[in-house]
Amino acid sequence: MESKSSEFLARSSEAMRDEHLQSVLNKLRAGLEYKRKAAILKIPNFEELKEHARAVKDHTLANLDHYLEEFESSVIESGGHVHWARTSADLNRIALEICQKAGALRVTKSKSMIAEETGLNTVLEEAGIEVTETDLGEYIIQLAEEPPSHIIGPAIHKTKQQVIDLFKNHHDLGERELESVKSIVDEARKVLRDKFCNADVGITGANFLVAETGRIGLVTNEGNGDLTATLPRVHIAVASIEKVVPTPEDASALLRVLVPSATGQPITSYVSFFGGPRKQGDPDGPEEFHVILLDNNRTDMLAGEFRDMLRCIRCATCLNHCPVYTSVGGHAYGWVYPGPMGSVLTPLMTGMGKAHLLPNACSSCGRCEEVCPMGVPLPDMLRQLRTIEREQGLTPAGWRWGLTAFMKLLQHPRIYHLGARWTTAALKRMGKKRGSIASIPVGSGWTKVRELPSPEGRTFQDLWRQKNRKGASGNE
Amino acid sequence: MNEQDVRKQDREKILGGVRSAVRKDPGHLASVEDLAKYWKSRPSAPRPPVGDDLVETFSSRIQEFASTVVRLDSLEAVPRYIAEYAGTGEDENITLVTGEDPRLENLPWDTAPEIRREVRKAERTDNIGLSQAFCAVAESGSIVLLSGKADPTSNDFLVDRHIILLAEDDIVPYHEDAWKRIREAGSSMPRAVNFISGPSSTGDVDLTLQVGVHGPRTLHVVIVPSNPS
Incomplete structure (x- = not known):
């Protein structure tokens, strides 16, 4: 973007x-x-859980080369494909190629900050593919043609009335009125069910990439990620390289600190691990499974003083x-x-x-x-x-x-103290009558919207010195 | 240079960048032996307390958010119970979608003639679905379901009302215990492993929690003493 x-x-x-x-x-x-x-x-031992989560991530980052390669071979082993994207443009190109090869006309997406980072929707739409966001918040801002304003609640900046107005403009409501949150959610459910069931390709993000099993982890309350990963013919997961964890148990350990921090829930309604195409005898699931791994300057962060930022789990x-x-x-x-x-x-x-x-x-x-x-x-x-x-x-x-x-x-402490004393005295005189000052020459940005209370006495330094003098004489 | 070479090169550039970034890190384990040693000596993860009564912990935690739980004395009572739970009180047939699960097959369905059981993958118009839990986790009040013939993933997400049968012995304390069971159950991971802890919900409109957005509107857990054989 x-x-x-x-x-x-x-x-x-x-x-x-x-x-x-x-x-x-x-x-x-x-x-x-x-x-x-x-x-x-x-959670009585939350601090301990935090420390462990941090240690898991530090170990993984220090050995990221190993775990990325392990993840890749696990995905291949379960019949999936791994693609490596150095830049946003690379990721968009690879995703588009997969969609075109599958002859895709319609794509459903569940929430992905990586796809926001690369601006994937625009690229797919310009190629004539219909893209539908299925996370309710993402769907709302897609209708409004706005970027997300929060990384887990993309549409939190919208009031209920604004959402109703958007639906009125974009949906065929006929005589129906939307009033309650329930009626809005029901309307979205109806419209998005069609999209889920008719999509050729489903694109999801990933909260975790599990190296040992080649699975991606999705943490949601709506269940839209699960439908996106299950109903279309092709499932593409887009994720950045630092999302790798060694084992499913490590994903569970991160989950213990992620969800309470993010939403205040003990766990979300759905925590799901998907990988590979449908297995022999499976009645559902995609025929193809792809993971696109994005770098986009993360290797530079790993090498430099900002590596700690790669521990972030986007809560x-x-x-x-x-x-x-x-x-x-x-x-x-x-x-x-x-x-x-x-x-x-x-x-x-x-x-x-x-x-x-x-x-x-x-x-x-x-x-x-x-x-x-x-x-x-x-x-x-x-x-x-x-x-x-x-x-x-x-x-x-x-x-x-x-x-x-x-x-x-x-x-220069002497000049500073002298200056502070003079300024205090001047401000005190300025606000003498009202007890506050409506405008000051160099602080108009501050006083434009509020008044500055005038100083009541001498400076802190003066009082401190006086107190110490008194204390000293008291000891004598 | 052809497309395949470019792709290989991009992979090498990313992995090369990662390698040179971590090579000198004190936590970097260069050899496979060192990594194996690390995994052998790695202490197990700290876990939050769950108490002794796993059935009680599981039930109270999953009911904290919008799910309902009932305990039945016997497996034989299940079909009759579902008929009462799902019925409207009128003399109507109830369509119940289930996967091809032999454990469900053996329940005495003849005790509930109003239930019309359809063994198949769920479709978008299906109202009520029944699944048998692979196991459940007390720690977070989560049901674990695995994809496959016995419970297609569609059956867990497309139906309006989801009923899940759970045996008491299948409730484990922690997520780690669930993973252990999954590893032991098959030679390879199922395509989908779903931890389900409530009905589908959203807080995306007006920061108000609303149940029933894309997946099931209700989640009802029926706990029985032991598994159907």
Whole structure:
């Protein structure tokens, strides 16, 4: 997908003014944070489970060459095919070739962030193939012609009314009215059943690639992935190389931390492992099974200082806990992955040039790292990316000068304290009557939407010095 | 260069990149022997507590989300029970789709003449399906189903109401135990292994949980003391 990350500032301001979006984000903040916490409180040894999951992934990454080759030979052994794609364009080309060889006119898809990353739908559609997203959230944004705004709830930015309006425009509803969530879901069920049953090729993502068995793991609540992997003649799974785990038991170990972190459930309705074409005597299942493995700069990440990011299992809990994401939503970030994990991945995958602003969309509060089930040091990596931004001279001039001036000031404590004392005194005088200040010369961005409370007394440093003097005299 | 060569080259470039990235990693095990040694000495995974009564743990956990469970005293009672559960109260026939499972075949279906059993793969218009669980996991309240003649995957996802028969002895504590049973059951993995822990549901509209999106709208587990022979 094309990146619009360079427009982060304009897009985030717009998002802050969007009342619909703000109402949904408030709901998200209150809902998912609480659900995750409640789920984790029920698991007494969650920390231990996290540590194990992390160790599994670290071992796999350190031996990724071995497990990728094992996965490949297991898939081949069970009658499937493995394809290697270095870039997004490679993946799209390979998938299109498979579809064309199968004479496919209709494709159903279950949710895949990799297909979002490569922009697969556009390529298939341009070749005249009908592509239908079957995850309800993905289906909604496909109708709206928008990218996902959250990596597990792609349409969370849509209100119920907006979904009803979309269905009215795209479905033949006749006299029927949609009102409740149930009526919307029933309508989608009816329309998508047709698609499932008439598709030639089904494309799914993969939460896990199991090296030992050559199976892909799918974690869903809807069951759309299972129908996509079972009913069409051909099943294609698209996945990035770091999704490999050695054994099915390792997939289960990751699942124990993935689902509570993602949705606050102990487990999703469906956790499924698929691989190979239908076996002799099987009444259903595809005739062909393909896996396309995507690199897209991940080998570079593996080699460098951002390897820890490859532990990420896409639970999205860092998005749900980020004060920036929950204020501006996913579209502001301008590409496929938003929030803290997206602000690390986007520059590494699309280049610093377009995406260098994203690592600045961070208040350094550290919540993302605190809740991450895989212990990914997101704040450190965001800081490192900001350092790279500065080294490459990409930091906007105003920020660079401002930060340089601030650094100089901090290196001279006497001047800093003097300045702080003067500023405090000046602000105190400015806000004397009202107790707050409506506008200040260099802080108009801040005071445009709120007032600055005026300082009440002396600076902290002054008070500290005074206290120490008193303490010292008290000891005498 | 032909297409096959290009593909081979792409594979080599990715794997080559991975190899040079991990070669010097302290956790990298270069030889097959080292890897084998690692797997031999690898400690088993920590697991959350499940309690002693597996039937109780399984039942309460799967019922936490929208599924229903009933315990019957005997296998013989199953057909009559299904007739009562699935019937509308009127004198109508009930169509029940099942796979070609010999264990289900041997139930006393003559006790429930209103049930018309159809042994086949499920189609999109089918209402009620019955499957026999391969096993179940207490830890997460999950039923394990394997693809094949006895239970085509379509039967688990296309029917509106899914009934699953589960024997008490088939409830294992952890996912690891289920994998052990699956490994022991056949020489190779079935095409599909499904852990099912609830009916099909979505939270994609208005962050509201709604049951019955693509797959079964209801999931009903019938627990019996032991397996049909």
